[in-house]
Amino acid sequence: MKPEISHRGYEMPSSPIRKLVGAARDAERRGTHVYRLNIGQPDVPTPPQALEALKHIDRKVLEYSPSEGIESLRVKMSEYYSRFGMDISSDEIIVTSGGSEAVLFAFMACLDPGDEIIIPEPAYANYMAFAISAGAVIKSVCADINDGFRLPPVEEFEALITPRTKGILICNPNNPTGYIYSEEELLKIADIVRRHNLFLFSDEVYREFCYTDTPFISAMSLPGIEENVVLIDSVSKRYNECGIRIGAIVTRHKELRANVMKFCQARLSPPLLGQIVAEASIDTPEEYMQYVYDEYFRRRDFLIKRLNEIPGVYSPMPMGAFYTVASLPVEDADHFCKWVLDEFSHNGHTVFMAPASGFYTSPGEGRNQVRLAYVHNIDYLAGALDTLEAALAEYNSKTQKA
């Protein structure tokens, strides 16, 4: 006899990005090379300034940092935001252990069990995990792949609002779709947020990665909802340092900051070493940022063109971030993605994709879709897509025979 785990534990979804990790490892153990398009772990090197800062840490004690983060880092982040026309003081920034902890603490401090938030889908899967952690309920409006995943009509948001609705969450530029919300769309969201006095959680960790002429507009810049916005941020993607676990909650809502700080004090402090690296990263020269940008731009163009050449595959052109959601000529992408890892190889290769069903809460949505990350170089992407094309052909010929 042993004690029972929590119902919450049972309800927690497995990460759609990581749940096939075991199958991928098994494939590698069999000697198959696995192209990893499942996770946003870029192959781009971390900026040399950041790595250099590590080697020059001359502290004798690796001690706790302040619960809100090291002051010099928060001052630097404030300067960074000003480059984007965002007027944010260092006091309005609370450093977290990655954007993940920022989402968790924002939900914990804003939402009670049974409170509702509205999220356009497909959405970053871990929002659901953090909502379950906080006991909150996600209501979703569904973006359509055939519309390029643009914002669903605001009437659909309005229709979901109940007395328990506490907020709307957007990810902009969007993970997993790459969509960037237009000014018109953001003003419509701001209008709902203001009229219903909601929180607007805005995850903007892909701010630097906008490949279109649509200017990126931060929720922090939207008029009339200054104290409603809770910005989620992270240095992970921007400087290719996902492992250092440094993110932030930014809000002008003073009482909310005081409450978030209680959760921060309970966990004592964000990682010290990561903060030192993050602070050095903010000084990364423009050439590095431009190199990374150009690289993703080329990868995106290659990936989307090649995807749409594969019979039955469709991907809209993502405007930002480094993912796309593509539809495949299969009924059940969960089954297909697992099959590819378990049973398929093409010249010794297979491919690891994230089934998109895990990015939807609406049952049945996205069943034929996958999320692909273009965080590897073009040769790698070419190999991965050749493998995907061969896998689809074999899978569908088998299915039709069966």
Next chain:
Amino acid sequence: MKPEISHRGYEMPSSPIRKLVGAARDAERRGTHVYRLNIGQPDVPTPPQALEALKHIDRKVLEYSPSEGIESLRVKMSEYYSRFGMDISSDEIIVTSGGSEAVLFAFMACLDPGDEIIIPEPAYANYMAFAISAGAVIKSVCADINDGFRLPPVEEFEALITPRTKGILICNPNNPTGYIYSEEELLKIADIVRRHNLFLFSDEVYREFCYTDTPFISAMSLPGIEENVVLIDSVSKRYNECGIRIGAIVTRHKELRANVMKFCQARLSPPLLGQIVAEASIDTPEEYMQYVYDEYFRRRDFLIKRLNEIPGVYSPMPMGAFYTVASLPVEDADHFCKWVLDEFSHNGHTVFMAPASGFYTSPGEGRNQVRLAYVHNIDYLAGALDTLEAALAEYNSKTQKA
């Protein structure tokens, strides 16, 4: 108008260890030197091996690590546990962002809203914060300063058990009291745990710091409750590297591990750099560990002797860890601790203590007690205690006048 924060946010306690940080900073701004006895941030240097490992990180990308932690670190931790006679495989270890995240995830994966856990008090204040985060309810049994804070009679635990009781939590060696549970006491707890099929959360982060002949016994070694025990661990105190944020959840309960992993996957990974440092730390030579041990031993003896020389002050002799809870000749230690920072100085010095009320959930308990950390050298402690003695004299002479 702005949206309301969560009730949970209001319920969250401010850290008793950190809530006076602002008052301490204000004192420093006025030019007063502040002796910090509030927080377990040792002045002992981090092991040279650990700092050296930092300088030799030759990675080009600071990427995500596995959600469960780097395998080589988990293997090394398994070896470390074997030195204490604990038979733990690397698969039974999940690396977390500090012991704090270990407590949070253990609660999240074991406890549902309304579930109850029993904790002997005084207790590490952040357990309460994590219980509130998980919606769980703490029921407490009160240890008595006059008994040296030994385990309260097991009948008191039994009396609190309801159908909602899911676990018992102990911290051993204890923060804040320094008490180490005897084999007899642990077997009594194990008996309750087994009979009621409970989880036993055992926080053993001070395992290395036992100053008496009472041998340290891990809950992982208790017979008959192998799958009930959830060990909370951290490298922070052991190697004086609180800032790297590396801890662990260890359990033989396989379903529980699978569930904890869902929370781990949602936050992607523990800090990469901290894991590299932690792995190097486990090779810290015995001389370093002995030096640290001897140092704390001397500090403890000095602190307790000097405390008990101050009129009206009483502290039992802590058996382990590096804290003590002392009673002061004041009615309200919260008021006294704030007054000392706000209004008192003695030859340009003041002293920062953690009021013990925050380590109790039972109202009114510990009102005249404070927690003191002996993480500074003896000269520092001597200065701090002279200041405390002067502060008590002035505070009580003022109170009597008023």
